[in-house]
Amino acid sequence: MTNRTLLILLGPVAGLAMFAGSVKMASSFSSSGYQAPAPAAAPATAPGPPGAPAVPAAAQGTPAAAEGLPAEKNAVPAPAPPKPYQEAQYRAFPVVGSRVAIWMVAQLHLLFAAFVLAIPIFAFIVEAIGYKTGDLRYDRLAHEFTKLLSVSFSLTATFGAALTFMLIILYPRFTNYMMSVFSPTFLPYVLLFFAEAFFLYTYYYGWGKFHPLVHLGLGLGLNLVGTGIMVIANSWLTFMMSPRGVAPDGAVISVWEAVFNFTWMPINVHRMIANVAFGGSVAAAYAAFKFLQATTDEERAHYDWMGYIGNFVAISAFLPLPFAGYWLAKEIYAYSQTLGLTMMGGAFSWLFIIQAILIGNLFLAANYYLWLGMGRVEGAQPFQKVIKYLLGAIVICFMVWATPRSIIATVSEVRAMRGSTHPILGFLGVMSAKNTAVNILILTTFMSFLLYRRTGKIATVAWAKTGNVVQLTIFAAVAAFVIFLGVYGYFVEATVRIKLSVPQVLSVLCAMMSITAIDVFLFRGAKKTGEVRWGRVPPISQYVLIFIAVTFTWLMGLMGYVRSGLRQHWHVYGVIRDRSPDAFTPTLGFATEVVSATVLLFFLLIGVVFWIASLHDRPDFERKPKALREGAPVAPKSPVATQGT
């Protein structure tokens, strides 16, 4: 039997096995309803048909009953009374439990959804740049990005459907409540989903088939519709965290208020930016994967460039992300101080130390990639001297940010420190120090970008020297201002201190925007001192890109956990209590294990997406003539077949 025949036979067998498995799983779910502990006293009688005398429970189905009076012996056993319909509140998922099952499926759905929303954003921008400049490389790059879309879209929809079904099966009463609150949003959601499928497939399959402006219009439509889908779905999950528009008992007062709750808009903005950062990093990882497999210099040059653009998009979106995070945190506090304090000072406070390590790693890796990339530009040596100072600043900021307020210590150490706070390091564990560190970290990474941008160029405008001095002054002044506010925070009351983060953030944003604006004009028509030799980077730079993608994904998983876990024992915070066996908040160690398992699954699946996308570039399969396969000599081509060649 040939391999091909075996494969054909295995297909239906695998299909049948999957069908049987699905039926088995569905029946297992529906029969494993969670029951509250039964009261100690058992009912004395079993229910019977209406009007019939009650039968002692002990007599039912027992051998004694079967061997009773002769009349009863010959009687046909009565059919079991119909089981009354009972709405299950919860059902159990085998092995891992309902919460972990929902958690992992939801996270996988969100990761693919983020990717599917992000890729069209920068594919559209890159295509627009290509149209505007006439540089075909951009068009090819945008097309290459969209190759990853169609399979990812299918996976997003599959995980979305799995999540919906699992919610209905495992949390039926809660899901029913959410459906009753948000029913008016479902039809627009479905219609937008159809529209997204239309735009996505016409955008991808219509590449090069329409006028470029028509094609760009399709890309714009895809982005608008995708954003619409995201904001509708965001209203459901943000309502669970900061409910509005419902009475204390859950009764709906206003659907619009339920949608436009406290955290809806901050989550919309935060997710939009985070999706771009995440999508950029995964696209850069794809380029790195292709770079490492490339066999020609031309391929290496293309994928090096693609990786650079993907990473540039990721880090550019990543820099303003903490500011969107501030806004979200501010709205969480505005909705409920308790929720905010649980996040920053309670059960989840140590999670932000893990977050600091992740973000510190992201900054370090992003800067390292840029510094490695300077090697591909001729004349970059003067800038490479500055790297050690930038590295020093990043490491110091990283250490400050990752310093916890209360440290893990033995009893004797706690006694020696007179508390769980270290007498010196404890000062670095407060928000004044951490806000300062993250703002300086952002400024330093921005400086790395700026230096990279300048490699191989000399400004030729008449005001070049003044421009440089102004840029440096802005940078130094803002850095000094941020540090001053950080120190000042130690000497003022809490009401003043918590407001200092706003001027810190705004000054850094202003510095980045003003310095970039000056730089654009400063290097307009600049003289080139060296060419960018794409593809001439050490392979380790490509592993750095993959590391960044994994770290971004892990960070998204962790922050998804804190956003959802913050509700603790509430399905809808303060309105619908979670009374399932999973109502407790797990340890951070357990949470990180679940996040890691999800991330590994995601990368396994994204590997499949990369592989499917790469099939596009493979040469078509050519079936050899039968004679050649059997080793017979090939007949010469007929003169007719070779005509015109």
Place this chain on the structure above:
Amino acid sequence: MRIPHIFRIGALVVATTGFYTYVGQMVPQKEVQPPTDTVLSDDMSPADMAKVGRSIMEGKGICLTCHTIGKTGALRFPDLAGVAIRARTRKPGMSDVEYFAETLYDPTAYVVAGFPPAMPQMSAPPFSLTDKEILCVIAALQSLGGTPTVTMHTTHRFTGKGAAPAGAPAPTPTTAPGAAP
């Protein structure tokens, strides 16, 4: 032997996630259980009430997430050491019990100077402390620098405005079929 890139990439992904999982194991591990209903009897002594109140402050009420006891310096919220003494004179003409009750039922009525108005209403969700649980918390606060005087029969102007005790009939939802009991 040259290791194929695909295996190196796989190893990098596993090592990175493994490292972050390890970091997750290094931080303090605490499983937070949903709050349980406190068992209270009408004949509890003020000292017993103070003990129960302290456990509510540490658990269901999560008071000590924000408040400290016996700390100085740059504080986020008022320190509670000696609060029993301050409560007697905080608002002229108001007893310490009335003052404590006001801070727990209507916390924005008086905000200590220099601190944000961030204290939540303890009788409302997500805490939903009952009148009797709040009396126990008041006893615990009285013990911080003083001696508890409240009993289970003490009344104040907020009595009756606490959350329904466990087992009491829940309000019937009008259009919320999924509302949990």
